[in-house]
Amino acid sequence: xxxxxxxxxxxxxxxxxxVLLMAAACGILVANLYYAxxxxxxxxxxxxxxxAAAGLIVTLAQVGYGLGLxxxxxxxxxxxxxxxxxxxxxxxxxxxxGAAVSSTALPFLLSALAIxxxxxxxxILVPFAxxxxxxxxRGRVVGQxxxxxxxxxxxxxxxxxLIASVSGWHTVFVLSxxxxxxxxxxxxxxxPQRVPAHAGVSYGGLLRSxxxxxxxxxxxxxxxLCHAGLFSAFSLFWTAxxxxxxxxxxxxxxxxxxxxxxxxxxxxVAPLAGRxxxxxxxxPALARNGIRLALAMGAVAFPxxxxxxxxxxxxxxxxxxxxxxxxxxxxxxxSQRAVYALGDAIRSRLNGLFMAVFFTGGAIxxxxxxxxxxxxxxxxxxxxxxxxxxxxxxxxxFEGVRGEG
Numbered sequence: 001x002x003x004x005x006x007x008x009x010x011x012x013x014x015x016x017x018x019v020l021l022m023a024a025a026c027g028i029l030v031a032n033l034y035y036a037x038x039x040x041x042x043x044x045x046x047x048x049x050x051x052a053a054a055g056l057i058v059t060l061a062q063v064g065y066g067l068g069l070x071x072x073x074x075x076x077x078x079x080x081x082x083x084x085x086x087x088x089x090x091x092x093x094x095x096x097x098g099a100a101v102s103s104t105a106l107p108f109l110l111s112a113l114a115i116x117x118x119x120x121x122x123x124i125l126v127p128f129a130x131x132x133x134x135x136x137x138r139g140r141v142v143g144q145x146x147x148x149x150x151x152x153x154x155x156x157x158x159x160x161x162l163i164a165s166v167s168g169w170h171t172v173f174v175l176s177x178x179x180x181x182x183x184x185x186x187x188x189x190x191x192p193q194r195v196p197a198h199a200g201v202s203y204g205g206l207l208r209s210x211x212x213x214x215x216x217x218x219x220x221x222x223x224x225l226c227h228a229g230l231f232s233a234f235s236l237f238w239t240a241x242x243x244x245x246x247x248x249x250x251x252x253x254x255x256x257x258x259x260x261x262x263x264x265x266x267x268x269v270a271p272l273a274g275r276x277x278x279x280x281x282x283x284p285a286l287a288r289n290g291i292r293l294a295l296a297m298g299a300v301a302f303p304x305x306x307x308x309x310x311x312x313x314x315x316x317x318x319x320x321x322x323x324x325x326x327x328x329x330x331x332x333x334x335s336q337r338a339v340y341a342l343g344d345a346i347r348s349r350l351n352g353l354f355m356a357v358f359f360t361g362g363a364i365x366x367x368x369x370x371x372x373x374x375x376x377x378x379x380x381x382x383x384x385x386x387x388x389x390x391x392x393x394x395x396x397x398f399e400g401v402r403g404e405g
Contacts, residue, residue: 014132019141021190022129023148028183029089029122030149032096032115032176033061034156038242038256039169046169047105060109062363064116069123069356074206076124076348081131081194085124086187092118093181100173122149123355127347130340131194139337146333154264154325157238158257165254197345210349217342217350222399223335224354226291228361229392230298233385234328235365236372237301237321244378249314262318266325287334292396294331297323298389302382327389361388 036043036057043049043057075084095114102108126145133141163172201209214221238260245251245259305320307313339350365388372381 014129014141018132018190018192019129019144021186022125023145025089025183025187026122026125026145026149027152027155028179029092029119029125029152031152031156031159032092032180033065033119034153035160035172035176036061036112038157038161039164039172042164042169043108047102047108049105053105056109057112058366060113061116061119062359064113065119065359066116066356068117068120069352069359070210071207072117072120073123073352073355074210074349075203076127076351077196077346078201078203078206079196081124081128081196082188082191083193085121085128085191086184088118088121088124089180089184089187092121093177093184096173096177096180100170100177120355122152123351124348126336127340127351128191128194130347131344132192138340139333142336142340143333146336147329150325150329150332151264154260158260161257162254196348206349209346210353213346213349214353219342220339220350220354222396223291223339224357226295226392226396227331227335227354228358229395230295230328230331230361230389231358232361232365232368233298233302233388234324235362236369236381236385236388237324239366239369240373240378240381241317241321243373244317244381248378259318259321263321263325266322266327266329269326269329287338288396290334291331292393294327294334295389295393295396298327298331299386299393301327302386306379306382 040057044053049056072088092115095111095118098111099108099115102111126142126149129145130138130142160169160172163175241259242256245256249255251259301320301323304323305317307316336351336354339354340347342350365385368384368388369381372384
């Protein structure tokens with residue numbers, strides 16, 4: 001497969017409505033990856049899945065997302081971006097509809113795999129937004145778009161819980177399929193075209209080049225590995241904390257949803273992080289220190305969550321959640337700004353690699369969260385959570401001592 005084309009002219013600045021559209025699209029799309037997580041119990045019971053097999057509901061979606069990051073996202077460097085995004089979003093709507101009408105396990109699990117694959121349309125949109133924005137404000141634009149994506153991640157679980165508590169889990173997927181289909185139409189009508197200048201590179205060559213990029217781009221490796229450590233702690237926290245809230249504080253599903261909604265306040269640092277990322281392009285030490293601050297915040301969030309008892313303990317846990325969410329937001333935007341600056345022509349491949357690495361960290365964190373809660377409750381879980389960003393911070397400081405931070 002080989003396609004050649006010339007780069008289309010792009011606007012020098014993105015209008016505010018287009019930034020808002022892309023931010024909302026990223027949030028809507030990535031939320032599809034998380035709707036099933038708090039609904040594993042009712043879904044598995046409805047479909048006749050055994051407790052041992054219930055984990056496949058989430059696992060297959062994560063596997064699909066990883067495949068999409070490595071196989072679909074790089075196409076942003078090869079295929080006209082609007083057509084690619086709309087095609088994948090439309091496929092996502094069909095996959096969600098498949099999940100909504102499933103009454104047995106196999107069709108639902110296949111739909112979950114497809115939803116994971118197609119959800120990566122959000123990761124095609126983020127470098128698309130970076131291409132459309134002028135260099136001096138690129139970090140600010142990426143920060144605004146990423147705020148939508150992060151809000152989607154953080155709001156998906158409580159939203160799914162609230163809808164399912166009123167109308168059942170099928171309704172969650174019906175509504176999401178409708179919203180995603182409407183989004184596909186809106187993106188087709190409103191997104192500008194962007195034809196990448198790929199000079200006849202084949203799809204196979206595109207994929208093979210990703211291994212070389214990982215080996216030759218130390219900034220990519222450092223930023224991806226550091227964020228993997230922080231995002232693994234984030235996933236550990238939000239996997240384990242619903243169990244902790246139920247066991248320790250007697251919260252219902254709606255109470256847990258409200259807790260998660262308040263924790264979303266941490267994502268509000270995204271615009272500030274974008275401005276810091278832009279400033280960091282001129283003053284690299286500023287960006288490096290911002291990343292170290294984010295990793296330190298992520299580590300500190302866990303000891304904070306252990307403070308007090310009763311109502312004080314619940315407040316401390318909430319402060320820890322906000323700190324952790326803010327740390328992830330800050331580090332992600334600073335890291336992406338640095339990775340995107342490595343080259344326009346390879347930006348989608350860089351993004352695919354960056355996301356694949358840190359989402360692998362997230363999957364590991366989720367597994368560790370379940371294990372730690374079973375073995376030692378919230379106390380052990382919090383210290384495991386502390387160790388993950390602390391190790392990433394030690395790595396970042398070590399690279400700084402070597403003059404590579």
